[in-house]
Amino acid sequence: MKLAITIANQTSPRSPVVLSGDIAAIPKVRALGYDGCELHSDSADVLDVNAISKACRENKISVSALATGRGYTKYGLSLIDDDESLRKQAVRFVKKYVVVAEALRSSVIIGCIRGNLPAVALDSKDNQYYERLAFAMSEIVSFAHDHDVPIVLEAINRFENNYLNSVHDVRDFIDNYALKGVKILLDTFHMNIEDGDIYETVAASRESLGYVHIADSNRWPPGFGHFDFESFFKALYDIGYKGWVSAECLPLPDEEQAAKQWIKYVKDMEERNE
């Protein structure tokens, strides 16, 4: 598995990003033992591709993925908005990330930007909002395919998004709408809330797993909470997962200790499963 760490311009004890400083944090990534970084930004427009590529080359790391969630949390853009022009704006927002991801050879994450269902649509899985998401995603996926960029769709817990919460929900959605090429992003923090048997959930994702976020049950680095990492890592090994596993946890007790604890814990797990 390849190990990545999240970077943003700033960190906060309430937000799951480990390193602050954007490009200035890139030299720390290799020094801390990671192979890559996952970039969280306000939009694709603020990502300086040349400067990021140069810093990554100099430090012998890759960019694992670009997060798009701030399109929703900061600008309110949703792929299922009732207003068609805003839906199109959300699609354009993600496509700009795809262009940057092609240059950086990274994946693009679809998480919070899928938006939330209005109250009237909450109790049915057969409604126009799923159709809308599928329509928006197929446009993004076809664009991403032309740019050779993988798209991963994240299962996010019910307190942040009100649909596609469990890994099972996301897998069903991808299958029902035949979104070929879209892989699942498993996040252990969300799985702890939404999914039942951890081993079975990962094992059932054998064909469709594209990316992994790791935080403990309290979103601290692994080892500070009570998530069942034994079963989780055993399942990753049993299915032969070789992709990115990323440190998306709170920067606690502080950024450096979080980065060190995360990688120590994950490398211990890797050794025990070898």
Ligand code: LER
């Ligand atoms: C995004 O990867 C995620 O996990 C959300 O919970 C953002 O906070």
Ligand code: MN
């Ligand atoms: Mn996540």
